[in-house]
Amino acid sequence: MIGFLCLFTSAGIWSLNSLGVDLTALAQGASNAEMFIRRTWPLSLPSTEEVLRQTGITLGTVFLATLLSVALSLPLAVWASSVATPSPAHRLMSRGLIVAARAVPDVVLAILFVRLFGLGALPGVLAMGLHSIGMVGKLYADAIEQTSPGPREALSSIGATRGQRLLTAVVPQALPAFIAIGLHRFDINLRVSAVLGFVGVAGIGFEMAHAFARLDFGLGISWALILLLLCLLTELVSTSIRRTLLRDPGDGGTGARGLLTRWSRRSGPGGGAASPPPPGTEPPARSSRRISPPFGFDRARRWAYTVTVLAGVAVSLLGSGVLDARNTAGWAGFTTTLGLFWPPGDAGMLDGLLTALLETVQIGLAATFLGALLAVPVGTLAARNISGSRAVHGVFRGVVLAVRGLPELVVAIVFVVVIGLGPVAGVLALALGSVGLLGKLVADSLEEIDTGPLEAMSALGSSRTQRYFTAVLPQAAPALIGGLLYQLDVNIRSATLLGLVGAGGVGFFLLQATQTREYDVITLITLMTFAVVFVLELVSMLLRRAVR
Amino acid sequence: MAEHVVRNDGGHGPVVSLTGVTKEFDGGVTALRGVGFEVPEGQILALLGRSGSGKSTLLRHICCLHKPTSGSLRVLGNDVAKAHGSRLRQIRRRIGFVFQQFNLVGQLSVLENVCSGALGRLFGPRLGLFSYPRSLRLEALEHLDRVGMSAHAFQRTSTLSGGQQQRVAIARALMQRPAILLADEPVASLDPASADTVMRLLREIAREKSLTVIGSLHQVDLALGWADRIIGLRDGEVVLDAPAASLDTSAAMGVYGTAAAQEPVVLDVTG
Ligand SMILES: Nc1ncnc2c1ncn2[C@@H]1O[C@H](COP(=O)(O)OP(=O)(O)O)[C@@H](O)[C@H]1O
Ligand SMILES: [Mg+2]
Numbered sequence: 001m002i003g004f005l006c007l008f009t010s011a012g013i014w015s016l017n018s019l020g021v022d023l024t025a026l027a028q029g030a031s032n033a034e035m036f037i038r039r040t041w042p043l044s045l046p047s048t049e050e051v052l053r054q055t056g057i058t059l060g061t062v063f064l065a066t067l068l069s070v071a072l073s074l075p076l077a078v079w080a081s082s083v084a085t086p087s088p089a090h091r092l093m094s095r096g097l098i099v100a101a102r103a104v105p106d107v108v109l110a111i112l113f114v115r116l117f118g119l120g121a122l123p124g125v126l127a128m129g130l131h132s133i134g135m136v137g138k139l140y141a142d143a144i145e146q147t148s149p150g151p152r153e154a155l156s157s158i159g160a161t162r163g164q165r166l167l168t169a170v171v172p173q174a175l176p177a178f179i180a181i182g183l184h185r186f187d188i189n190l191r192v193s194a195v196l197g198f199v200g201v202a203g204i205g206f207e208m209a210h211a212f213a214r215l216d217f218g219l220g221i222s223w224a225l226i227l228l229l230l231c232l233l234t235e236l237v238s239t240s241i242r243r244t245l246l247r248d249p250g251d252g253g254t255g256a257r258g259l260l261t262r263w264s265r266r267s268g269p270g271g272g273a274a275s276p277p278p279p280g281t282e283p284p285a286r287s288s289r290r291i292s293p294p295f296g297f298d299r300a301r302r303w304a305y306t307v308t309v310l311a312g313v314a315v316s317l318l319g320s321g322v323l324d325a326r327n328t329a330g331w332a333g334f335t336t337t338l339g340l341f342w343p344p345g346d347a348g349m350l351d352g353l354l355t356a357l358l359e360t361v362q363i364g365l366a367a368t369f370l371g372a373l374l375a376v377p378v379g380t381l382a383a384r385n386i387s388g389s390r391a392v393h394g395v396f397r398g399v400v401l402a403v404r405g406l407p408e409l410v411v412a413i414v415f416v417v418v419i420g421l422g423p424v425a426g427v428l429a430l431a432l433g434s435v436g437l438l439g440k441l442v443a444d445s446l447e448e449i450d451t452g453p454l455e456a457m458s459a460l461g462s463s464r465t466q467r468y469f470t471a472v473l474p475q476a477a478p479a480l481i482g483g484l485l486y487q488l489d490v491n492i493r494s495a496t497l498l499g500l501v502g503a504g505g506v507g508f509f510l511l512q513a514t515q516t517r518e519y520d521v522i523t524l525i526t527l528m529t530f531a532v533v534f535v536l537e538l539v540s541m542l543l544r545r546a547v548r
Numbered sequence: 549m550a551e552h553v554v555r556n557d558g559g560h561g562p563v564v565s566l567t568g569v570t571k572e573f574d575g576g577v578t579a580l581r582g583v584g585f586e587v588p589e590g591q592i593l594a595l596l597g598r599s600g601s602g603k604s605t606l607l608r609h610i611c612c613l614h615k616p617t618s619g620s621l622r623v624l625g626n627d628v629a630k631a632h633g634s635r636l637r638q639i640r641r642r643i644g645f646v647f648q649q650f651n652l653v654g655q656l657s658v659l660e661n662v663c664s665g666a667l668g669r670l671f672g673p674r675l676g677l678f679s680y681p682r683s684l685r686l687e688a689l690e691h692l693d694r695v696g697m698s699a700h701a702f703q704r705t706s707t708l709s710g711g712q713q714q715r716v717a718i719a720r721a722l723m724q725r726p727a728i729l730l731a732d733e734p735v736a737s738l739d740p741a742s743a744d745t746v747m748r749l750l751r752e753i754a755r756e757k758s759l760t761v762i763g764s765l766h767q768v769d770l771a772l773g774w775a776d777r778i779i780g781l782r783d784g785e786v787v788l789d790a791p792a793a794s795l796d797t798s799a800a801m802g803v804y805g806t807a808a809a810q811e812p813v814v815l816d817v818t819g
Pocket of ligand 2: 603604605
């Protein structure tokens with residue numbers, strides 16, 4: 001345990017050093033900031049009409065992409081789950097496809113599809129739609145796996161077929177999770193769309209990239225801020241929808257829904273505990289009976305949802321231009337274009353690539369280290385049982401939530417503009433982003449600790465700080481280390497993309513290769529990134545085992 | 549109607565018959581050892597035995613959810629070992645099964661859960677009340693009338709109490725138009741008053757529709773007052789098989805004791 005922390009700290013400090021992140025650099029950055037702010041201020045805002053148009057394109061693209069991934073993930077998840085798979089071969093194949101979808105980065109897919117279809121929304125829909133299967137398909141399979149087996153068994157005993165069991169017993173159970181996961185992916189894809197703009201996917205990201213390319217910082221930052229706002233808004237909406245969905249309304253629920261349910265139950269015929277009718281009473285005449293549910297809140301809401309989604313699909317399809325006739329031509333060149341990506345090649349810059357890859361790993365390490373330094377205090381203050389005051393707990397939970405809403409790459413762009421090109425901006429952006437995930441993890445795992453030892457120690461007259469280091473941290477340590485390793489994985493993956501926006505690492509070569517059309521280099525970079533992530537996975541597996 | 553298909557023996561002879569049925573699970577557990585008995589049409593049979601004695605496994609065999617490792621099992625005149633695929637589903641759909649945990653789909657309305665009992669004779673998957681034909685919905689309402697739950701037809705099932713859910717589960721089983729009704733500890737999760745309602749309902753319905761009922765129970769008193777016949781299981785073996793009227797509580801308790809009768813008590817029950 002101590003060994004792990006020493007290793008992690010020294011790796012963090014070594015990375016910070018070699019990337020040149022230190023106090024002087026930060027001070028330098030701060031003075032640069034003044035200059036940059038003068039350069040970007042006043043912000044040159046795009047016209048309202050343009051903002052609405054680009055927002056529409058972005059939301060439409062992200063919506064269609066998420067829907068595409070949901071549509072493709074559903075059958076894959078059914079086949080991949082142990083409860084509903086038609087055969088072990090189906091299971092293996094769909095698991096393989098899901099893993100493959102996660103392995104190919106969305107940016108690389110976007111580069112491929114932009115080459116095929118040209119600049120526009122369609123490459124974004126396809127790239128995000130396909131890549132998202134990696135997450136959506138996996139989580140959908142888990143959701144199916146987690147449905148209770150009782151109803152499935154009951155339907156088997158009725159003589160229902162596999163398809164009937166799936167639709168009647170599994171889908172109603174998993175539906176809230178399906179929708180919640182889709183919404184969650186929508187939020188993620190909205191963030192991703194910022195990056196895809198840099199390789200030619202239409203929308204706010206593209207406008208932003210374009211503005212920065214023309215060194216119009218005022219406009220670029222405006223677009224970045226607009227996207228930030230959009231991310232926070234959708235996050236807010238989708239979080240509240242997800243909360244309502246995932247709460248099983250066993251008691252009729254709360255809020256408007258609960259009120260209506262309780263009200264209709266009270267006024268319903270018979271109400272309370274009905275007993276079998278005494279023999280001799282005729283049941284009401286067949287034809288006059290109600291055989292469809294009364295049109296209540298639930299049905300109205302279902303209708304509203306369905307109509308909203310359908311309208312969204314129609315508007316997105318028409319508005320984003322993915323149905324454009326010229327797109328059909330793109331499919332024709334598919335195999336030729338794939339050929340451009342294979343075999344992988346280095347275009348004579350292997351040394352540069354390797355150096356950039358090392359820098360990428362260093363950015364990941366440094367950002368996770370700095371992020372942990374920030375996340376532990378923030379997370380501690382956000383834990384209900386430790387923070388000591390409701391207000392402090394509430395404020396810091398809010399901070400963590402707000403940071404989680406920030407798209408890292410947009411934050412990186414802001415840092416690049418403020419403190420200049422290079423890995424320092426990337427490290428700071430990812431470090432800040434880590435507070436969102438890691439801070440939440442710290443808070444959650446502290447809230448779950450056993451309070452027995454804590455009470456015993458207070459009885460001994462110990463101080464709060466003593467209790468924190470002796471009774472609280474050691475209990476939460478295994479969970480924290482797991483979280484740290486996960487964050488490191490996330491940060492290294494993100495670090496490979498930072499270069500797209502000029503924040504250091506191997507992503508720079510990704511952008512360069514796209515511009516020079518050396519697509520074989522893109523494949524090489526993708527494979528190199530795989531290797532790094534794979535090695536990291538192995539190392540963290542070993543470390544986890546050692547810590548436990 | 550499809551419900552005539554399954555009975556293969558012209559409607560005579562025992563509804564269920566087991567000879568030397570043995571079940572060995574993959575893990576090496578032998579859950580049933582040489583179980584043999586016959587159940588005539590219309591009989592109400594209670595299985596007694598402590599937890600782990602093989603009651604659930606036996607009921608699952610009768611519903612064709614498991615197949616015996618060895619021995620022969622005939623249900624409604626069909627040799628279960630030889631049935632596969634749709635033939636197997638045909639047999640299952642004539643056998644209603646009531647579970648300890650009800651196994652209803654909590655997210656669906658009560659009426660839709662009852663309608664799902666007809667899935668075995670419907671073609672294609674269904675979701676939503678409107679995917680079931682009008683006539684089926686009316687039939688489902690009648691079964692809900694019978695169990696006294698039609699006032700709750702459009703309520704979300706998870707909002708019902710345990711006793712109410714079990715009555716809905718019985719209505720779902722009736723929707724299968726079953727020839728046999730199986731019940732695996734149907735009242736083990738219920739309070740005494742609801743348990744009484746459910747047991748009474750099962751018996752009344754069995755008599756009205758001349759159904760054969762096989763229920764596993766763990767309360768001896770309840771079983772004696774309810775069933776026509778008692779079969780006791782211990783470690784997967786039949787250790788008692790007698791008409792309920794011929795037994796008193798202490799004799800039936802022998803099923804649970806270790807020192808009690810080692811030889812099966814077999815009395816004439818079919819006559
Ligand atoms: N699917 C299964 N796989 C392996 N062992 C099982 C399975 N089902 C039941 N068993 C075992 O068979 C024995 C009998 O179980 P069960 O029929 O559930 O008993 P009861 O219903 O009387 O409590 C137990 O030892 C149980 O662990
Ligand atoms: Mg059991």
